C-alpha cells in the first residue's frame with residue numbers, strides 16, 4: 001500500500017525549514033521520500049492524503065505518560081471499586097485521545113502492562129507506538145507504595161505487572177528481572193518522594209545508591225535503560241551517580257546536578273504541566289488536600305530548576321506525566337516550556353528528534369526515508385504559533401504508519 005501525503009508545507013524540526021508544495025510518500029508504513037512535489041516521482045498507484053492547506057511535521061512523542069491512569073483527579077473510593085480489567089480498559093480511550101492530540105509515540109512511565117503495547121501493535125485498537133515500564137519501583141513507604149495508614153494496600157500485583165515496592169539490592173535485581181520478563185522496554189525507579197503519594201515528601205530521596213546501581217546494571221544486561229522519578233536534589237544525584245538515563249520532573253536541580261547531567265548526557269523530562277493539573281483537580285474538588293498542598297509548594301521551585309537546566313544546555317525531552325492531567329491535554333506542555341525560555345523550535349525538537357533519541361525508539365521523530373510514516377498536520381506555522389500543537393482541536397491530521405488516524409475537515 002502506497003500513500004502520498006500532499007502537504008502545503010513540510011516542516012523538518014531538524015533543520016527548522018519548511019518545504020513548500022511537498023509530498024511524503026509512504027510505502028507499507030515507512031517513508032520512502034519526503035520533499036518537494038515537483039522533484040518527486042510519486043508512484044501512480046499511490047493513494048493521496050490531502051494536507052494541501054496544512055503544514056506537515058513528524059508525529060509527536062511524549063516521553064512520560066500513564067495510559068491506565070484516568071487523568072481526572074485522585075478518588076480513592078473510585079479506585080477501590082475499579083476492577084483491574086476496567087483499569088486496563090482506560091488505556092483504550094487514553095490511547096485514542098493521545099493520538100488525537102498528535103502524539104504518535106509515547107513512553108509509558110508505569111501502570112500500563114505490555115499487553116497494551118502488544119494490542120496496539122496487533123491493531124486491536126488505535127493508539128500510539130509505545131515503550132512501557134510496567135511497574136515503577138520504589139522503596140517501602142516510597143512514591144509507588146500504595147499501602148495506606150488504614151492498612152489497605154492498593155498496589156495489587158498482576159501476573160503481568162509485578163509489585164512496585166522493593167527494598168535491598170538482591171530484591172531489586174530480582175524485581176528488575178521480573179519487570180523485564182513482564183515485557184518492560186524501560187525500567188522506572190522512584191529515587192525520591194512525590195506529589196500524589198500520601199506518605200512521602202518530594203524533597204526526600206528514596207532508594208539507596210546501591211539499589212539504584214543494581215537496577216541499572218540488571219537493566220543494562222538486558223539492553224534496557226532506566227528512567228528515574230527524581231524530584232529531591234539528593235534523589236536526582238543518586239539517580240545520576242547510579243547510572244540512570246533520564247531524570248523525570250527534576251524539581252530541585254542545582255549546579256552540581258546540572259553538571260552531572262551535562263557530563264553524563266542525561267536527558268531531563270520536565271513534566272511542567274503535571275503539578276498544574278494537580279492544583280486544577282484540587283480546585284475542582286477531585287484531589288486530596290495533601291497532594292494539592294504538595295503541588296502548590298513545588299511549582300515555583302520546579303520552574304526555577306527547569307529554567308536553570310535549559311539555560312545550562314541540558315537536553316530537554318518532552319514529557320507531561322499525562323494521566324495526572326487528562327489524556328489528550330499533552331500539548332499544553334509546549335506552552336509551559338516556551339514560557340520558561342525554550343525557543344519554539346527547541347520545544348518541537350524536544351517532542352520529535354530529541355525525544356526519539358532519548359527513549360531510543362527507532363523510526364520516529366523524523367520523516368527521513370526509512371522512518372515510520374507517522375505525521376501530523378496543523379493549519380499554520382507551529383514555530384510561529386506553538387498553540388497549534390497545544391490543543392487536540394488544532395491537530396488537523398494524524399497519520400500513523402501511513403494510516404489516517406484522524407482527519408478534521410477544513
Ligand SMILES: [Zn+2]
Nearest residue numbers: 064066109321
Ligand atoms: Zn509519572
